[in-house]
Amino acid sequence: MSLRQRLARLASRLQEPQKVARFQQLCGVEALPSDSSAAGADRRGDDEEAEAPLTGDSRRRGPQPRDLQPPGSDLNQCPAKLGGGAPNGVRNGLPAELGPAPPRRVGALRRNSLTGEEGKLASVSNWPLYYLFSLGTELGNELFYIIFFPFWIWNLDALVGRRLVVIWVLVMYLGQCTKDIIRWPRPASPPVVKLEVFYNSEYSMPSTHAMSGTAIPISMILLTYGRWQYPLTYGLILIPCWCSLVSLSRIYMGMHSILDIIAGFLYAILILAVFYPFIDLIDNFNQTHKYAPLIIIGLHLALGIFSFTLDTWSTSRGDTAEILGSGAGIACGSHVVYSMGLVVDPPLDMLPLARPPITVTLFGKAILRILIGMAFVLVVRDIMKKVTIPLACKIFNIPCDDIRKARQHMEVELPYRYITYGMVGFSISCLVPYVFSFIGIS
Template sequence: MMVVVVVRRAISLLSSSELVARFQRACGLFPADREERNGDTRRHRDRDPVSNGAPAGQHGQRERSLSKLKYEVKNWPVYFLFVVSAMLGNEIFYISFLPCIHWNLDPFLCRRLVNIWAVVMYIGQVMKDVLKLPRPTTPPVVKLEWRVDVEYGLPSTHAMAATAISFTLLLSAMERVQFPFELGLVLAVVLSALVSLSRLYTGMHSALDVICGILISVLILGVTYPHWRTLDFLQLNSPLSPVVAVVLPLYLCYKYPELDHYSTTRGDTTIIMGAAAGCSVGYWANQQLSLTFEPAGPFPVSLGPLTLAAIALCVARFTVGLAIVVLTRQTVRWVSLRLLCWSYGVMVTDTEARRRKEIEVPYKFSTYLAIGLVNSVVVCRVFALVGLL
């Protein structure tokens, strides 16, 4: 009985908004002065034409949202550290970091990272929308991000992804590259910790959300690690691999849990699953064509010296590759969205229609399926054509 009481108290403490607020204050992040916030809200209200004639409830909610945006930073180095760390869990990081591993280091490592990333993120996003546990409340917490505030809290998928990517890269790189393991371990721990703590600093998650996210990722890595080589072989050599790689993620996106309000979780999950599906098909195709662009071995290989020429080559590859990926994203997104809106008889500018599952899932999945294919198949062939290999 005593153990149950202690566990309940620990959960209550770790899930409290007050604990998050104390962490923010200790790091130099404070809510703005109350009079300043009220004055700013009145100024917004007086000049905001959108609020005219709005229902009282919506008007009050808008005022509260405006007042919440104000905060005071007393420790700018810590502020920038955690804001940048939080960005490491966003789309712009994944769409640049993961392909960069493929283009400049080893496609094998990118494949492992993408596979684990997709599994971890799908499990985390679904758990959020099944458990439906709230994020920290304002006040007392200061919130620095608002796009995902309508999402539920537990677990923190930022913490899950950072932990999974850091330690998957560490464990996989041991097979392929010579490096000091102790240094890699320190970097993995530091990166995971920074991203996890950034979720407290930005006010988006409780300590319980973050801890559960880390533990879930550790569990997933522990369960899957003994089977990584078998899964690698099947992914690259099974004739069913490309079919499973597309059909299963697409099915999971359509079967994503329904909510009573719109949330970005389904769309973000579809993006991840689409990218992973595209990469998987691309890696299978490369294997069948015997054009994997992987180091020849024997493994682990030693990294070459970090000269100015090597850095310039990496930068050139990244620039060209990212340009191709962004062009692919914009083109396929533009075409797929218009085709779907035309087929369902809705305007492309209709935001509510674009959020419907029958439009959101296929247009986002197809867009990032194309990105995954281009990343794994096309970009390295372009490098070969222009002399960047």
């Protein structure tokens, strides 16, 4: 057997959904049979609803178990196959037909607010692992990003925060585009239990959660070591812990095969190896070049137009517009801040920087900046959402009675996501620091 055949055989084994299901069972996750899950859902009263775990997704709270479809419903009906494509936006997997199993405690995560698809009821016996992997999967979701990047820019180191955003945009954009080119479906259900369905309409290969979970901690260490004084041991511990937690959480949730995770990890390493040497150049260009805002906006729009034509609707298209819009907004904001002199990076002769002593005043200002800044950002996002969606519907003559259906039209979704999150990014890197400077907490 040749090396190529051995690699193909290994890849086929690593993509088997049975391995994902085996990992879930090892962690205490099992599907409930159709009859027992439906009956159990009907028997539970209001006093038992509090036992169901709440969603960790930033977009919407998970539905109560009695509102969910039983595992025998017509959700997730597209079987996965190695090397084969499937239309994007189609639910992956098959209806559950498992034998009877004694239910212990029932929970379901995440409802897709755009498609209406709901997760299946599942029996979870190991709750510490459930919450641990729920935390791990949140490290690749919008709620984490909208807190993590502003925290770096406002409280820790604006230069590191800006460059982390550049790396994040590169990694996520290339990952999303690669998914739409390869077009491999999610692991089949059954045997896999889908604890999360929000990203189920996207393709599977590679795992962008694994890519961001690899690129972000590695970039943090590369950008901060030598700039700040701290033991390298901390970074060598952080990288494998962060990466493995995010990656394993995607297998636990039933969203990715082992092959997807390995490919995402290696792909992120490749992107960092190619683009990291140019991060300083990109950041300096964004801040100092006279026509940087026009070039940034034009480049991000061009990248978006290319990726938006790759496939039909799925959450991937909106997420890509959101990523590009956020990156363009933060880059343009950094240009304005530099021009106004609001945030000045320390000179090279001051490096490495020493960690300032943690005092009540320092801690209080940090908390105040987070509270005021996040309130400002959320208000901007809400205003832009309420303005851009009806405006796009009116311009392109699309009915706006059902917002969920309206957002699935490319003419509505792309302007809404790009403009809204462009303003969010601009607020994070420019408007909020200006507010901090004005009220004296910068």
